Amino acid sequence: MKIIATTTQSNTQIKEDFVRFIEEGGFSYIPRQRKSIALLCSEQQASGVVVWQPEGPVLHIGGELFFFHPSMAKNRIACFRKFKQADTLIKASQLQPGDSFLDCTLGLGADAIVASYFSSGGQVVGLESSRPIALIVRWGMRMYNSSMNWLNAAVNNVEVINAEHHSYLQALPDNSFDIVYFDPMFRKPILESQAIAPLRLMANHQELSAEALNEACRVARKRVVVKEMANSREFERLGLIKLEFSPHNKISYGIKEIC
DSSP states (O other): OOEEEEEOSSOOOOOHHHHHHHHHHTOEEOOOTTOOHHHHHHHHTOSEEEEEETTEEEEEETTEEEOOOOHHHHHHHHHHHHHOOOOHHHHHHTOOTTOOEEESSOTTOHHHHHHHHHTTTOOEEEEESOHHHHHHHHHHHHHOOOSOHHHHHHHHTEEEEEOOHHHHHHHSOTTOEEEEEEOOOOSSOSOOOTTHHHHHHHSOOOOOOHHHHHHHHHHEEEEEEEEEETTOSHHHHHTOEEEOSOTTOSEEEEEEEOO
16 A cells, blocks of 8 residues: 655645654655645555644545544543543453553554543553554644643553554563453444544454464453454454443443453
């Protein structure tokens, strides 16, 4: 998949952060020259174009836009702050302040941000096997700045690493993280959104392997958690204890306790 990078029509300056982003991604920089995204893609035979904007990079791909935003994480944390509504991920993982959390399937990073907030500064690492997704989210998080200090702190505490989770887990020592978490891409999407559509184009759709789960059990000190559709057979296949917090919820969690 060839992805190129350019500026907006109105701001053609190449700043230091943009240069670092291009170098990290190995993208080719193409001057905008007032050309449309479609024309740049056609001329360069590219699958997508990253447009560098003050708020963070935006990837145009497949007629969709992909960029970092913490909306779902923000809403979930806000529900807790305002109404003391418990978050199901935090209940499933039994995450405590100071715990370390390894998210093996980062995506847009909503679960990692929620974990970051509830772990109160504990180490939170997010793995993303898709390089374009990892770079967009990493830089989007770095550049994110809201009026809510609690949200900024949660976002900024997440370390994004471009890595395939099985290989990364194999290289870790025993008991490296308190919680190891997986949220594999659902085969059938629950909802359609501007964020999810391009994510599905670039994401890893492989099912969670038993071998990767075994590595996760070695790496975790407390618990391994897997998110899946409530009617999924994955919990049974992987030998997980299924937790159900509501019969009306379309998603559920499977766990393995680490003794």
